[in-house]
Structures are given as structure tokens and as C-alpha cells.
Amino acid sequence: MKPPTIASRHAVERYIQRHRSGWRFTDAKQELIREASTATLHECPPGEDAIWRTQSGRLLCVSYDGTIRTVLPMGSKAPNRRPRRNRA
Numbered sequence: 001m002k003p004p005t006i007a008s009r010h011a012v013e014r015y016i017q018r019h020r021s022g023w024r025f026t027d028a029k030q031e032l033i034r035e036a037s038t039a040t041l042h043e044c045p046p047g048e049d050a051i052w053r054t055q056s057g058r059l060l061c062v063s064y065d066g067t068i069r070t071v072l073p074m075g076s077k078a079p080n081r082r083p084r085r086n087r088a
Contacts, residue, residue, distance in 0.1 A: 003039045004052060004062045007032050011060070011068040018073045019058065036060060036068060 007015075012029045020028050039052040039060060049069060052060040059072040 001041055001044070001050070002066070004036045004060065004066045004068045005033060006066060007036070007068040008070075011070050015071045018071060032068065032071065 007029055012025060012032060015032045016023050016025070016028045020031065023031075035054045035056065035058070036052065039054045041050060042053040042059065043051040049061045049063055052062055054060065057074065059076055061069045061072070063069050
């Protein structure tokens with residue numbers, strides 16, 4: 001499994017809010033993707049988002065298609081697990 005290379009708008013917004021206050025969206029997106037490129041897989045339960053850990057310790061929730069869905073606050077643990085619902 002390769003590190004994620006796509007970031008959702010929500011993930012970039014949370015990255016700015018939690019880690020890069022005052023950064024422009026495009027700069028934060030580039031930095032998030034660069035940081036994610038060296039992340040390591042932390043957890044990958046079947047049917048749920050994978051959790052990747054960056055070298056700086058940030059946790060990224062990544063969807064099955066490799067898109068970063070959100071960035072957790074520093075010091076967070078992997079979220080409580082619950083099955084994802086299918087969206088019709």
C-alpha cells in the first residue's frame with residue numbers, strides 16, 4: 001500500500017485549523033501531501049479508513065481510494081472504530 005497522494009478539502013481545512021494556522025489553502029495542501037508521502041501505515045482494518053502516521057506524528061484518516069479524509073489533532077489516538085456505511 002502506497003502513502004496517500006490526494007487530500008480532500010476537509011483534510012486541508014483541518015490541517016490548517018489544527019497545525020498550520022494562517023497558511024493559504026494551496027500552500028497547506030502542498031505541505032500536507034508532501035508530509036503524507038513519507039507517512040507509514042499505522043492501522044488498516046477491513047472496510048474502514050486506514051490510519052497513516054506522518055514522521056511528525058500526525059495521524060491521517062485515508063479512504064480506500066487513497067484520499068486523505070481528515071487530519072487528527074496532535075496527540076490523538078486512532079479513532080474509535082465503527083463500520084463505514086455504504087453511501088447510495
